[in-house]
Amino acid sequence: MDSGLNAELDLARQRLKLMIDAAGATCGWEWDIPAKRLTADARFAAITNQDPLVLAQGVSTEHFFNAIHPDDLKRVKLAVAGILGGSALFSREYRLLRDDGGFRWVHASGRALYDDNDEPVKFIGMLVDITEQKRTQERLRIAQVAGGIGTFEYVSGYGTINVSEQFCRLFGLHPAKVLPVRTLNLLIHPDDNPIINLQNPNGFQDESNAEFRITRPDDGAERWLARRGEYVDDIEAEGRRYIGVIFDVTDAKRTQQRLREANQALAERARESIQERNRVWQNSRDLLVVIGTDGVFRDVNPAWSTILGTEPQAVIGSRVLDAVWPEDRDQIRALLKDVIENLHSDLEIRLTHRDGTPRTISWTTSHEGDVVYAYGRDVTIEKEQRAALQETEAQLRQAQKMEAVGQLTGGIAHDFNNMLTGVIGALSVIRRRIAAGRLDELDKFIDAATSSAERAAALTHRLLAFSRRQSLDRQSLDVKQLVSSMEDLFRRTLGEQVELMINIAADTWKAVTDPNQLESAILNLVINARDAMPEGGKLTIETTNAALGEADLAQKESLQPGNYVVIAVSDTGIGMSQATIDKAFDPFFTTKPIGQGTGLGLSMIYGFAQQSGGHVRIYSETGLGTTVKLYLPGSHEDVAAAILDEDPVYVPPRGEGEKVLVVEDDASVRMLVVDVLKDLGYQVIEAVDSNQAIPLLEGKERIDLMISDVGLPGLNGRQLAEIALSNRPKLKVLFITGYAATAASRGDFLAPGMEMITKPFAIDDLAQKVREILTGQAEA
Incomplete structure (x- = not known):
């Protein structure tokens, strides 16, 4: 603050002091409370702008309040009421109105006089004009703040x-x-x-x-x-x-000018936005609507006429539900309520076109105040195209499926024709030589027919494994012992050009699986690895444990989190491309020349692993070899695995006249089983299906054993066994199965006293199984 301003402030302070000192020029009044009359001197009259003669003679007390500014009147009246009610002192500042509309500030102070009964009888006081004092104070305040x-x-x-x-x-x-x-x-x-x-x-x-x-x-x-x-x-x-x-106020004015310019620019933008909104509203090819919370259209844009065939004016004021496709109204009624209550919503609604056809509209809505703004896009054609695409994809999948079936049946026909040629040709030669009396060298042709039949049986097992319809004899298996027992077989299979390394972890868990199927799967992997190393190489077989969590599982795998035994077969061969890996488990897919592979090896392993509750993974790169990992459910049970290095040679055991009921719908198989059992000394009763077998089981005739096919027409073999055991609780049952979806797991399928043998089977195996069941040596 400069010296000039300081001098100005000093001058204002001096003026204020002079006015305060001059406050002795006061005016007085006297208020007769019981008479309600007010008298005052001439100065009071001048300040309050009243007639001094009238005031000197006395006026109604209302004259005291008439000149007070309306904004101050209430608080003055409250203060006066306090005096009349017994307060001793009165002191207030307030404004008095002038005839020209202006006002003056005054300070009034007074006190009450009481009679002998302490009742107020007079209210006396004085009035001081403080207008100049107020103004000076205001100038001081402004000067001190603004400078x-x-x-x-x-x-x-x-x-x-x-x-x-x-x-x-x-x-x-x-x-x-x-x-x-x-x-x-x-x-x-x-x-x-x-x-x-x-x-x-x-x-x-x-x-x-x-x-x-x-x-x-x-x-x-x-x-x-x-x-x-x-x-x-x-x-x-x-x-x-x-x-x-x-x-x-130059800066303030400039700010105001900038603000006006900004407001003008904003107003211009607002006008442009409104114009743009109107253009969008008028020209939009999609639906724009405003809906009240009562479910009535408040406004719709012209696109309604283009999309739904009705003019907007005919739609405004109608209910939204009236425009909905009739079949959808009950469902949309609840959705419309959600749209009105929620802030945002996305949904599809079918609306009725003027021509009576439905149109599918995809809506996006927002809620503001008591209205809902909705943007709708006609997706009718998209929906139709999507449906057509889905139908086309379904047809394509069916065509691919039929192509796979054709490839499957073609491969099966090719391999079975080779095998049947060996069987039929050998039997034809045997028949001709027997007719000619030439009985020498018959064993050679018999061995050829048997070999072809065994190859056909192995192919059938592979098909069942691939389709996950083989019967698995699941048990807790010592994988370490199984792999060790197969080492000599591996070395004979691999030959001298391939180096074999077996690394078995000492803490490898037992696996819950079928021993025979696992042997076949590992042997197939070893053979594939050998064929991938035509110039020789190194093959490694390893066993480890794996505890898999959710993060370890791939998206399309059927594996569940849990403990698994992992058997890995790795080679240093030619490897596979990603395209080959993607098709490796397809039926009859093989990279080997025609006649050197069926293409069922990996598909069989995959089906066996899936049926066992496990999985197969392939890791490979072209030129860098391949690792195939077989995952099987782990078991911590200490159960010894019954694995033999070589199958013992049994002399077919004979029966002791026991009576056996054979239920088989295939005439050739039934004849074979019946003749073999009779040759072995058993009494045999035949039945084609369950309808023939039930009366025999419900009768009184003795039956020691029932041999039944699982896949019978009508009631299957398992259902027939339930009926048989309800009548004969101690009856032994032997199932024969070649394809049985319900018998995929023997542990789940068989009850105590039941056993199973898989087609095709050797006669010696059938004889041994029957003898074990009848003597109680077999375990369910």
Whole structure:
């Protein structure tokens, strides 16, 4: 704050002190409370703008309140009521209205006088005009806060005004105490009002506030100045004074101008947005609608006519449900309620076209206030195309399936023709030689027929393994012992060019699986590895444990989290491309030349692993070898595995006249089984199916054993066994199966007293199994 402003503040403080000292020029009143009359002196009358003679004679107390400013009246009345109610003192500042609409500030103080009964009888006080004091305080406050304010004082009828130094600085003039009004008005912009209008007797035309532009003579700059002030009545002498302040508002004006420009720009953008919205609304090819929370259309865009064939005016005011396809209305009623209650929603609704056909509309909605805004896109054609694509894909999958079936049957036909040629040709030669009496060298042809038949049986087992329809004899198996027992077989199979390494982890768990099928699977992997190393190489067989969690499982695998025994067969051969890996488990897919492989090896292993609750994974790169990992469910049971290095040679055991019921729908198989059992000394009863067998089982005739095919027409073998055991609880049962989906796991299929043998089977194996069951040596 500069020295000029400090001097101005000092002057204001001096004026305030003088007015406070002059407060002795007070006026008084006396209020007769019981009579409700007020008397006051002439000064009171002048301040309150009333007739002094009337006040001297006494007036109604309402005159006390008539001149009080409405905003102050309530609190003054409350204070007076306090006096009348017993308060001792009264002290309030308030405003008094003038006839010209102005007001003056006064301070009223008084007290009550009481009678002998302590009842208030008089209310006396004095009134002090504090208008100038209030204004000076306000100027001080403004000057102290703003620091850039000039003060001035003008007396009506004169051509000069008293000014402060800061006032001169704001106008760009040399400091002076008195300035001509005309000089100041010349500095003001002609389009703005003068600081003082000398043509008007009051000068300011009763304006208390004004803003105007000036051109400063010292630097030529244009600035905005603001004037604030009020008229002050001079009670001692005639005339009026105007006391005011002036300050620079250029920055505020510029800010206002920028704000106006910004508002104009915003308004222009708003107008453009509205125009753009209207263009979008009018030209959109998609549906735009406004819906009330009552489910009634408030507005729809012209696209409704294009998409649904009805003019918008005919839709506005109708219910949304009326436009919905009739079959969907019950379902959409609940969805529409959700749309109205929720902030956002996406859904598809079928609407009715004017021609009576449905149109599927995909909607996106938003909720604001009591309306819902919805954007709808016609997806009818997309839905139809999607349905057509799905149908085409289904047809393609069916065609691929039929192609795979054709490939499967073609491969089976090729291999079976080779095998049947060996069987039929050998039997034909045997028949001709027996007819000719040439019985020498018959064993050679018998061996050839037997070999071809065994190859056919092995192919059938592979097909069943691939289709996961073979019967598995699951048990807790010592994998370490099984792999070790097969080492000699591996070495004979691999030959001298392939180095064999077997790494068996000492802590390898037992696996829950079928021993015979696992042997076949490992042997197939070893043979494939050998064939992948035509120039020789190294083959490694390893066993490990794996505890798999969710993160270890691939997306398309059927594995479940758990413990698994892993058997890995690795080679250093030619490897596989990713395309080959993707097809490796397909039936009859092989990279070997025609006649050197059936293409069922890996598919059989895959089917066996899946049926066992495990999986197979292949890791390979072209030229870098292959690793195939077989995952089987792990078991911690300490069960010894019954694995023999070589099958013992049995002499077919004979029966002791036991009676056996044979139920088999295939005549050739039934004849073979019946003749063999009779040759072995058993009594045999035949039945073609369950309908023939049930009366025999319900009869009184002795039956020691029932041999039944699982896949019988009508009631299957397992259902027949349940009926048989209900009548004969101690009856032994031997199932014969070649294909049985329900007998995939023997442990789940067989009950105590039941056994199973898989087709095709050797006669010696059948004889041995029958003897074991009848003597109680077999385990279910």
